[in-house]
Amino acid sequence: MTTTYAALLRGINVSGHKRVPMGDLRELLTRQGHGDVRTYLQSGNAVFTSASDDERALTTALERAIEQRFGFRVECVVRGAGYLRAVxxxxxxxxxxxxxxxxxxxxxxxxxxxxxxxxxxxxxxxxxxxxxxxxxxxxxxxxxxxxxxxxxxxxxxxxxxxxxxxxxxxxxxxxxxxxxxx
The missing domain is CATH 3.30.70 (Alpha-Beta Plaits)
Incomplete structure (x- = not known):
């Protein structure tokens, strides 16, 4: 069973700082084994499916992958579809x-x-x-x-x-x- 999540990246692509192209973010999430990866706008919103039910582990893995790929730390919040609707x-x-x-x-x-x-x-x-x-x-x-x-x-x-x-x-x-x- 998979769950759909949104990853919300903090403070990227603002005034040329912490540049993370959305195509690269989609590729990074796909390499992590996530499915149906899509992005929204250039401000760090990605949607994906995962077999994991651990938002904290997904967040940590994404933050580490971004730092390894781009050379800087980006804080993220990963939340499931149900939570987003409830909010x-x-x-x-x-x-x-x-x-x-x-x-x-x-x-x-x-x-x-x-x-x-x-x-x-x-x-x-x-x-x-x-x-x-x-x-x-x-x-x-x-x-x-x-x-x-x-x-x-x-x-x-x-x-x-x-x-x-x-x-x-x-x-x-x-x-x-x-x-x-x-």
Missing amino acids: AEACPFPATSLEAKQLHVTYFSEPVDPGRLSSLDQAVYMPEEFRLGDRALYLYAPNGLGRSKLAGALARPALFQGVTATTRNWNTVVKLVELTHG
Whole structure:
């Protein structure tokens, strides 16, 4: 039996840094024995099938393979199709009535203790808001991520130290659900 997964690579192909061509990523995943490998956009989204049911082992193997192939470390989050759908369905914001640039999901490598976020006074950032979910954080930024003061506050390294975090806009969240359930 195989499971369909999405691999979310953090911080690649941004301003010419950590360049990972999607064709090379597909080839790398195929060499690892994964099937039905596809990529979405240039920002590090890959979908594949695997006989493994161990997301952590898949993540570690992919991170090592990327470092060996490209010579630099790239943090990854690998999540199964069911989880991706559950995250989309659990969105606490009215996703269907918002523009994709207004809604983002940050996927975490592990659960995040809500206490890490207790220093953020959400009232200061209104109308921007965030909600913590299961290994995910939902961010509503009505003026987009680039202008979001709350996104900047959430990006402070100390908040999520020791946890891999990678963010996708709502269009990508929905597309990954489609690709993993297609």
